[in-house]
Amino acid sequence: MRNMLKADIRRLLRARSLYVGMLVIALVVAIATAGFHFLTTQSVEGLTRFARNHAREDSGNMQAGLAMAALISPESARQAMLELRRQTGVQTLSQVPIQQVGVAHLMLVIVVTLFAAKDYHTGYLKNLLTLKGIKTKWLLSKVVMALVVSILLSLAALASAMVGAMTLGNPPTFDVGLMAGFFGVHIAVDLALAASVLLVLTLSQNKTAALMFGMLEAFNLQRAIYLLLDATGWISSFQLSDYAMMNLAAAYAPGDPPGQVLWTAAILFAVYLTGAWLAITRRDLKL
Amino acid sequence: MADMLLRTQGLGKRYGEKYALRDVDIHVRRGDIYGLIGRNGAGKTTLMKIVNRQIHQSAGSAFLNEVPISDAASHDLHIGTLVEVPNLYPDGDARENLTYKRIALGLPKGDDDSALIDLVGLADAGRKKVKQYSLGMKQRLGIAMALLGDPELLMLDEPINGMDPQGIADIRQMLVRLNREKGTTIIISSHILDELAKFASVYGIINEGHLIREITRGQLEEENRADIEIVTDEAEKAAALIAEKTGIAAEVAPDGRTMHIAQHIDQHKVISRLLFDAGIYVEGFHVRHRTLEEYFMQLTGGGHGA
Known part of the structure; x- marks a missing residue:
């Protein structure tokens, strides 16, 4: 197992897609930072317009609340802008690619699929099949690689958020416990997504199928399926769509109890990974 | 059984209703160069897979x-394989491809x-990426990958595909050297039967x-003696002498110098001695064999090539 991990780590760190994924996340944070910068340096009229729009969307939103204050007077608008800028710290910016835009989960799916599928579409896995228990080791190693990718993408979000916060004149500091909990929950979601990709890859032995499924899953395919099942009244006393992992993950705020989203991710991870293990060990390899 | 490295017993593989392999019992002994021969779709690659x-x-x-072998969870197989095509990371060079496998093998x-x-x-090839390799170069790297870890059994499926004549000769010499010097047992399939015939010690x-x-190679040679060809200026005299002393009929060709003996080929030493003792000058004396291809065609009923 250790040897497989060493080989995979070496290959992962040479994979272009990993760095492209990290770059995309940094880019999303940069765009968000530029957006906040624009928002907090714009005219009072612009902020008033923002306030009205935001007020309609979510009256409980802190930024909307601050912007509402801008409606009162130009001075309060300037105060609101300053306050909004002050509030846009590491915590806010690092959530953007993970939760607001969801691009971090998508990048995870793409990087893990391209990485794992390479052993299938090049047939390289065939070179290793004479090793004892290699299929199980291969699968577990890919899960560990998904964990590494998820951590690296989270770090990319955090690092770019720190730079973004400093650009906006805020300190690059954050509540470590709070952010560790937040990233931990999303890493758990990433692992479930990676397991789903591995299941489709080992079943179909096709990169495109795995990539498409993973991307749809990251875009909340699960909720669509659950909604369909709910609509059929399959389980009358239970709304499956309440347990759609990506929905739960998107609604999760730092500091919230992670129970439901963690359990959902853990159950899906276990189910998908068991399926993937059965598929890789029982099916013939079409390499 | 002690020298038996690989054997199968009633091995079969079915895809739906169609059998790709059925009741196959092969026996590969330690030190063999085992040539696996068959047409496309005969089951060679299925067996290797x-x-x-x-x-x-x-x-x-x-x-x-x-x-x-199927007990995959309990033991490593000390086998190096190149089945169908070389399986390589195209973005890496030769060294990188070898390194990944070396690390995975521990x-x-x-x-x-x-x-x-x-x-x-x-x-x-230097640091050239594999995606820039020719097919022959990929085959060479595929063989190098198979050799990594010094396997006791090397299993190569069409390893000389896409290679130029010099490349084919190089690979043949390398395999023979590995077999002789390290005792590596080799299973090799190829459509180029003349090439296999040059170095395989057993054929399946x-x-x-x-x-x-x-x-075995020896049995094949024994079974496939086609005739004896003798070239001499005294062909008629030689034919008469052979018929008189051994009762074996020899046919003299229209050129009057060449004669062929198609029966009792195992008596070639007796015939040779007879002509020598009679003072008949013999320019050429050949025990001719059918080629491996001719033997294969005869066994499988001709038709498409192997």
Whole structure:
């Protein structure tokens, strides 16, 4: 197992897609930072317009609340802008690619699929099949690689958020416990997504199928399926769509109890990974 | 059984209703160069895939050192394989491809990679990426990958595909050297039967999923003596002498110098001595054999090539 991990780590760190994924996340944070910068340096009229729009969307939103204050007077608008800028710290910016835009989960799916599928579409896995228990080791190693990718993408979000916060004149500091909990929950979601990709890859032995499924899953395919099942009244006393992992993950705020989203991710991870293990060990390899 | 490295017992593989392999019992002894011969779709690659644990057999068993191969969780197989096509990371160079496998195998860092690259004649490729390789170069690297870890059994499926004549000769010499110097047992399939005939010590002939014959090189030569060709200026006299002394009929060709003996070919030493003792000057004396291809065609009923 250790040897497989060493080989995979070496290959992962040479994979272009990993760095492209990290770059995309940094880019999303940069765009968000530029957006906040624009928002907090714009005219009072612009902020008033923002306030009205935001007020309609979510009256409980802190930024909307601050912007509402801008409606009162130009001075309060300037105060609101300053306050909004002050509030846009590491915590806010690092959530953007993970939760607001969801691009971090998508990048995870793409990087893990391209990485794992390479052993299938090049047939390289065939070179290793004479090793004892290699299929199980291969699968577990890919899960560990998904964990590494998820951590690296989270770090990319955090690092770019720190730079973004400093650009906006805020300190690059954050509540470590709070952010560790937040990233931990999303890493758990990433692992479930990676397991789903591995299941489709080992079943179909096709990169495109795995990539498409993973991307749809990251875009909340699960909720669509659950909604369909709910609509059929399959389980009358239970709304499956309440347990759609990506929905739960998107609604999760730092500091919230992670129970439901963690359990959902853990159950899906276990189910998908068991399926993937059965598929890789029982099916013939079409390499 | 002690010298038996690989054997199969009633091995079969079925896809739906169609059998790709049926009741195959092959016997590969330690030190053999085992030539696997068959037409396209005969079952050669299927057999190799089962031994490589790539696919599961539908029936029977395969044993390496008398341990079932399918028991994948319990033991490593000390086999190097190149089945169908070389399986390489296209964005890496030769060294990188070897390194990944070496790490996965748990082999220590060493000069082995360079030695292997030299051995298969890829030293000039430098840091060139595999995606820029010709088919022949990929085949060479595929062989180097198979050789990594010094396997006791090397299993090569069409390894000389896409190679130029010099490349084919190089690979043949390398395999023979490995076999002689390190005692590596080799299973090799190829459509180029003349090439296989140059170095294989045992042949397994597969047709439509069945192993129809397993034969050693010696047996093959014994069974495939076609005739004796004798060239002499005194052909008529020689033919009469042979007929008189041994009762064996010799046919003199229209040129009056060449004669052929198609029966009792095993008596070639007696005939040679007879002509020598009679003072008949013989310019040429050849025991001619059917080629491996002719033998294969005869066994499988001709038709398409192997």
